[in-house]
Amino acid sequence: MLHEVVVEHPDGGLAIIDPVIDRDPENEEFAQLRNGYAYPSVTQVLRMSHMSMTQPRLFESASPSGPLRSNAPTFVNNMTLPVHRWFRFSAGYSAEWVVNSISDFLTCAGQSKAVILDPFAGSGTTLLASSALGCDSFGWEAQDFIFRVADAKVQCSDADPEMILQSAHSVIEASKNTGANRCNDQEPKLLQKCYSEETLAELRGLQEALNGATIDMDDSTWKLLWLALVSTLRPASHVGTAQWQYVLPNKKKINTVGPSEGFMQKARMIAGDISVIRSKLSGNMSILQHDARQPSKVPKDSIDIVVTSPPYANNYDYADATRLEMTFLGEVAAYSDLKRVREPLIHACSQHMVGYDASAAIEDPLLTPIVDRLGPIYEELSSVRSTRGGKKAYHAMVVAYFLDMARVWQYLRAAVRPGGKALFVVGDSAPYGVHTPVDELHGELAVAAGFESYRFTKTRDRNIKWKNRKHRVPLKEGVLEVQG
Incomplete structure (x- = not known):
């Protein structure tokens, strides 16, 4: 659109x-x-x-009381919504769905306000949607780069659109005197593959100018222009850098944008969106860099509703997803550096399993409520693994994933008040063709943690689109509703 x-x-x-x-x-x-x-x-x-x-409305949502559409939890509609469209995070989900879900909760509870928690805040979807409804919200995000994206986006309630535009112009002007003297041979190999020498020099010029402008602009403006810059990295590259998990240096793009032009376009989008929606965001938004498996400072019984989409147990590497941006920022230099990025994240990919003792983990008491179902999956994956060339550690991944999530459910139970609820957008999994009923296992862990009950509503089928898929196990995605 x-x-x-x-x-x-x-x-x-x-x-x-x-x-x-x-x-x-x-x-x-x-x-x-x-x-x-x-x-x-x-x-x-x-x-x-x-x-x-x-301008695009804050939320182009269906009636809150209407049925969930098949694509309700998916991120695609966010790319037409102010603020949400500033950075395309491939693991995101629908702001419209969040608005509808919170509105339904308020109606059923007879409340005008609620306190919302998103333990996997990603790029801030739940927080922004909550604020638009006048609700205060807390978000936790463990991935450092994505946390900063969310932290920048929530600045929209305080930022001045005119200051953003003026500062963006100043950065571009200052960039003309920087960056050009940087030696391309000293750049990481990934960046050399993704950009021409001229494009990379221009990007570095913008980066140096922005970093040198911290004393000349307020914190909100600087964070939003940082977001404008990192959002320009993929459109400015001539190789395959769409917002998927991997960068594809051998795939060429027909259309690219110049770094300064792309930076200014994004700054204009940000300023324009803020001028439209700033007055419509009335709920307080608090985003913290925090591992949801660890205790938090959220008071006991203080949360009305949890609205989130946790990592899926489908071998998606949430560290590798933003490697291009982190490489440009100097936070990683090689693939091996991603090990550090993965450490605070939920175990959801085989790359995260080096040195993990799954045989000990499956004996953990937190997994006792589901071990009768998880154990056979673990054993079958262990067996199938020996017949596959990659020998990926999916057997360990599923055990580690549910042990991590068992800990998350324990902390959520303490935070959610009696009568509250949790809504999780989840999808099941079938590594090596071995089906894992993720929704049901999540539900059982939630009940074991002290929640009352759960139910799952399917919103779409998965594993039906790609002709080259590696197995034919039908999968689904939907909403897990857990009653407190």
């Missing part, structure tokens, strides 16, 4: 460009407006007065 783009012009006001009419790069008016060098036309001024109508 194409939306109008907010741009600034020399007198400091905001103008609107309709991408359907003005997206032609040969259109002189578009080029001037895009670069901030021209005043808007009369038509564009009129469109400015209808900004709240023509």
